[in-house]
Amino acid sequence: MRRKSKKKRTAKSRTVSILLTTLLVSVAFLLGSWAERTEVSFEWIEKYMDQVKMRIRSFHLLFIDERPAGEVAQLHFFDVGQGGSVLLEAYDGTTILIDTGRYDRSGSEIITYLNEEIGVGGEIDLLIFTHNDADHIGNGDMILEYFQVEEVWMNGMDHTSQTYSDVLDAMLEAEVTYSEPKAGEVTDVGPFKIQVLHPAKEKSERTQNDESIVTRIQVDETAIIHSGDVSARVEERIIAEHSGKLKSDIMILGHHGSRTSTSEAWLETVGPSVAVYQSGMDNQYGHPHEETLNKLTERSIAVYGTDIHGTIHFTLKENDQLEINTEEEN
Amino acid sequence: MYAVLEEIEDGMACLVPDSREKPLYIPVTSIPEPYEIGDVFLVEESQGAQEVYLKRDSDERERRLEANRSKRKRLLNMSHNKKPDKKN
Numbered sequence: 001m002r003r004k005s006k007k008k009r010t011a012k013s014r015t016v017s018i019l020l021t022t023l024l025v026s027v028a029f030l031l032g033s034w035a036e037r038t039e040v041s042f043e044w045i046e047k048y049m050d051q052v053k054m055r056i057r058s059f060h061l062l063f064i065d066e067r068p069a070g071e072v073a074q075l076h077f078f079d080v081g082q083g084g085s086v087l088l089e090a091y092d093g094t095t096i097l098i099d100t101g102r103y104d105r106s107g108s109e110i111i112t113y114l115n116e117e118i119g120v121g122g123e124i125d126l127l128i129f130t131h132n133d134a135d136h137i138g139n140g141d142m143i144l145e146y147f148q149v150e151e152v153w154m155n156g157m158d159h160t161s162q163t164y165s166d167v168l169d170a171m172l173e174a175e176v177t178y179s180e181p182k183a184g185e186v187t188d189v190g191p192f193k194i195q196v197l198h199p200a201k202e203k204s205e206r207t208q209n210d211e212s213i214v215t216r217i218q219v220d221e222t223a224i225i226h227s228g229d230v231s232a233r234v235e236e237r238i239i240a241e242h243s244g245k246l247k248s249d250i251m252i253l254g255h256h257g258s259r260t261s262t263s264e265a266w267l268e269t270v271g272p273s274v275a276v277y278q279s280g281m282d283n284q285y286g287h288p289h290e291e292t293l294n295k296l297t298e299r300s301i302a303v304y305g306t307d308i309h310g311t312i313h314f315t316l317k318e319n320d321q322l323e324i325n326t327e328e329e330n
Numbered sequence: 331m332y333a334v335l336e337e338i339e340d341g342m343a344c345l346v347p348d349s350r351e352k353p354l355y356i357p358v359t360s361i362p363e364p365y366e367i368g369d370v371f372l373v374e375e376s377q378g379a380q381e382v383y384l385k386r387d388s389d390e391r392e393r394r395l396e397a398n399r400s401k402r403k404r405l406l407n408m409s410h411n412k413k414p415d416k417k418n
Contacts, residue, residue, distance in 0.1 A: 104352050133336055134346045134353070158402065160368045160394040161334045162348040168401040178405040207367055209337070258339070284355050285339050 001222070001249045001273045001320050070321075072220040073191070075250070075314040078113045079306040079327065081105055082280030082287070083135035086226070086252065087117055090219060094190025096126045098215075098226055103138030103163040110139050111146055113311065123148045126189050127176075129167070130228030131212040132159040141170035149176050155199055156180035157211045181213060183241065193218040195245065197238050198230065209255060210234050216248055222316045223248040225270055229255040232263035239269050246270050249322075250314070253277040257288020257305065267295060274302045274314075274322065281307045332390065335361065335369045345371065345384075354382065362386060370394065 076087040080101030088096040095118055101110050118124065127149050129137050143149065144167070152171055158164070171178060181187070182201040187194045198214035205211040212228025225248040227235065235254070239246065248270050254261030257277035275296055279287040288305060296303045304312050310327030317323065333345040338358050345354040354373065362384060370391040371384040 103346065104350050154402075156402070158395050158398045159334070160370050160391050160398070161336065161346050162332075163346065165394065165398055165401075168398060168405070171405055172401060172408075175408065176405075178402075178409040180406070260339070284342060284344070 001322050070318040072222065072316040072318060074117075074316070075224065076113070076117055077252075077276050077278060077304070077306055077312040077314075078110065079311045080110060080138075080278065082256065082283040082285075083138060084130070084228075084252075084256070084278045085110060085113075085136075086278075087114065088192065088217065088219070088224070089117060090191045092190055093123075094192060095122075095124050096128065096189060096192060096194075096217070097124050097143075098128045099130055099136040100127075100140040100143050101135070101138050103134040103161075105138060107139040107142040111142065114143070114147060118147070121147060124150065126151050126153065126194075128153045128213055128215065129155070130214075130226070131155050131208040132157065132161075132164045132167075133208050133229070134161055134163040136228070137163055137167050140167040144170035144174045144176065149174060151177040151179065153179050153181050153213060155208070155211045155213050157204065157208060159208065183238075191219050195242075197242050197246070198227075198234060200237075200241075205234065214238060216246060219316065220318070221320055222250065222322075224250040224252070225272070226252040227254040227261065227266075229258075229261070231255070231260050232266065235261065235263050235266040239265055243269070248272055249274065249320075251275045251301075253288065253292065253303075255287070256283075256285075257292045258285065259289035259291045262292050262295065264295065267299060267301070272301055274304070274324075276312060277303070277305045279305060279307050283307075331373045332387070333371055333373045335365060335367055335371065337367065345373070347373070356382060360384070368395075 071091055073088060073090045076089070078085045078087070078101065083102035083105070084099040085101040086098045114122070124147050127143070129140065129152065132154065181196040183196055183198050184201065185196040195216045196213065197216060199205065199211050209229035210231055212230045214227045214230060217224045217226070225246065246269050249272060251270055251272035253275055256279040277288045293303060304324065304326065306312060308328065313325040315323040331347055331349065333347040333354060335343060336346045337344040341358050342355055343358045343361050345356070347354070365386070368391065370387050372387055374383040375381070376383070
């Protein structure tokens with residue numbers, strides 16, 4: 001895979017997003033004021049607002065669509081501090097969101113990121129919560145309320161946190177299609193082909209981290225592997241059961257670059273040319289661990305991290321080309 | 331305030347409060363034994379949050395697990411007739 005690195009994106013899409021969000025709020029305010037003076041039902045206003053949202057979304061996409069010819073997909077690794085959230089966006093507008101970041105970050109942060117990429121109140125075809133820890137499902141309830149989420153995947157291991165309970169409530173309210181995928185399943189979402197590698201059908205792990213949904217996602221000629229927070233022990237199990245099907249160009253490092261994940265065997269089997277981790281500056285656990293980064297350096301694997309680079313944008317192009325834009329300089 | 335034991339790494343326990351406040355990071359040796367991930371604790375802070383007292387609430391843990399299991403089952407039932415094609 002040939003890489004071309006750039007820094008900063010233009011501020012155009014951010015400006016358009018802010019303007020259109022302001023427009024949406026203004027329309028809602030005016031409708032509310034008008035409804036107070038008339039006998040219009042709440043249901044009618046809700047329906048009308050949905051139409052307005054759709055129109056604004058189309059308008060937004062028209063403005064921010066600067067996609068050059070030959071582009072296959074974009075990956076956006078959002079800077080959500082010590083948590084995870086990645087958006088995959090195909091050339092035809094199909095979107096997959098993997099995790100929604102930390103529970104203790106402001107909800108407007110992830111919503112603004114998504115507004116910029118998919119439009120105000122836009123559509124998310126598939127939302128995968130790799131596991132139910134609060135640094136991966138944070139503000140998931142707000143996203144389910146604000147965006148049109150078609151389908152949600154979870155690992156099926158119940159958590160006891162309020163954050164998890166809130167997300168379940170929001171899913172029920174949104175009436176999303178819900179699945180708990182198991183290893184061996186293959187699903188097409190637009191041009192994305194998703195292989196589920198974990199959790200296993202017949203046996204559950206003991207912790208949320210080790211029960212993470214692990215996926216290999218192929219779009220055109222590029223494959224991306226995302227292992228949630230599984231440990232090296234689970235990586236070995238996946239290698240044993242899916243040997244020969246794991247080669248990927250882009251690896252999202254397990255558990256924020258912790259030494260407990262990303263074994264030598266995992267790197268050897270997957271063989272990525274680029275790796276990304278998502279972690280917060282000066283986090284409590286010291287992620288990413290130096291041992292993990294050294295393994296990547298020894299194999300000449302380029303590595304990007306949200307603690308250093310801020311939000312990271314990959315543009316996948318035809319002919320196996322990859323363009324990388326980062327919010328921050330090294 | 332309730333908080334849930336979510337993770338233990340390198341001897342440090344992470345407790346996630348019900349509110350959207352920052353997590354509590356405390357040495358795992360400060361957690362009353364026996365403990366397991368997912369335990370729900372009543373947290374009391376004193377002396378300007380210099381000291382933290384944890385009291386396990388096993389009934390609350392079971393109540394939450396049951397409530398969430400029930401919600402998840404409802405979601406699965408609702409989705410039963412509209413699942414996407416899956417190729418094995």
